[in-house]
Amino acid sequence: MRGRTPLLALRQVSRYFGAVEALVDVDLEVHAHEVVALVGDNGAGKSTLAKVVAGVLSPSSGQVEVDGEPVTISSPSVANQLGVASVFQDLAVCENLDVTANVFLGQELRGRAGLLRDGEMETETRALLEHLTIRIPSVRTPLRHLSAGQRQAVVIARTLIGQPRIVVLDEPTAALSVAQTAEVLTHIQRLRELGLGVILISHNLNDVRAVSDRIEVLRHGRNNGSFPASATHEEILAAITGAA
Template sequence: MTDATRVPLLSMRGISKRFGAVEALVGVDLDVHRHEVVALVGDNGAGKSTLAKMVAGVLSPDTGFIEIDGAPVSIPTPAAARALGVATVFQDLALCDNLDVTSNLFLGRELRDARGVRDDERMEEEARRILRDLTSRIPSVRVPLSNLSKGQRQTVAIARTLIGDPRIVVLDEPTAALSVAQTAEVLVHIEGLRDLGLGVVLISHNMTDVRAVADRIEVLRHGRSNGSFDARTTGYEKILGAITGAVRADTAQPPARVS
């Protein structure tokens, strides 16, 4: 194994965050490698979204440091996160119903030709390529978003993360409120992101979804790390025990890293 494969794509060490008297995160560590889906799980208020927002540049840690590809970085804004190759899909999706699929994918990042004119043809070609890479079932890149199902809208939001060649994708509850069939389609897209070589941080309350696509499960409890588990081999009861506090972090066995 080379040094390059050992270095995490994303590394967070000793991350702490306080909001007034509330300790949202206390000394949390997190690693994400290429070709890896890491799930963050825990009860409401465990600190999952707070940690994800730090990767996305929405919040800054009070203490601790973040590295990308082994280099220390500062992520003070979402724009800084995007420049570092971090793409995020929050629960509200931030899509526009009155625009078609292509316009949603390139919203704010439209491609232009040498004259500075918006290049719709090139954007449509790129949109088709991205949806093809994700094996999407969206019928056309010209269909208005208002005509799509909830699952297809989530697909568009995930596809938009691939604009700009990101390295890390953060997904916040991507299967919430979806049907069984829609959830299955979105999970396939998440696996597609991993197959493309990205590191994926997945926040979810649905343990069935987590165990279906995650390589590793990181449990947060009351803002602290409470176990790292191999998603393929660890039983549901042990993970639930870590979430509820029945299993302590020092009794959880760290999984071998997926190369």
């Protein structure tokens, strides 16, 4: 991967909230066909970094690049235009709506007179679920009838609307059962197979080592180590806690 232009790069990115240093001179690269895990203790800056990439927060200093070109991600809509899709812990789903409506939530296909193109959206939803090997009873099943793992899968499928190239997943396996976690990890691997670059934020080192190509550690808002997925728990934990 080295030597190739990354899909996404953060160069010396800092973000301050008053006197609080949430990120300090952080560097990060994500390539196509790569899952990069971002790990660190609470308050390490992981979610702040995710929000900078997603256009929710602007960096105080530093540069963000997409395909080697400097960009300003001033809002989530600009992020989407640049090919960045994000899933945060609050899934922003409507439990009374079905799978199709949630996949196209806020991005509905409309025809003349503003009428919804239901058939097209159903077809596209089925295709997206198949791409990610997501098993759902029906695209017309209301979300409230799905498991937590299936809901997370639906939201991951929603990221593919608009054909993004970079997907940011913030704690996608939090509060899931072992079986549900395994399914979601399979979907993440599928995103990589489809050629996307994935940033995976997680506290679970087992999950991280199972699906990541590279593990980046943040500590007190700073880079504190880059590891292959084959690194031991002890090596990664030492970087997270500052023992290294």
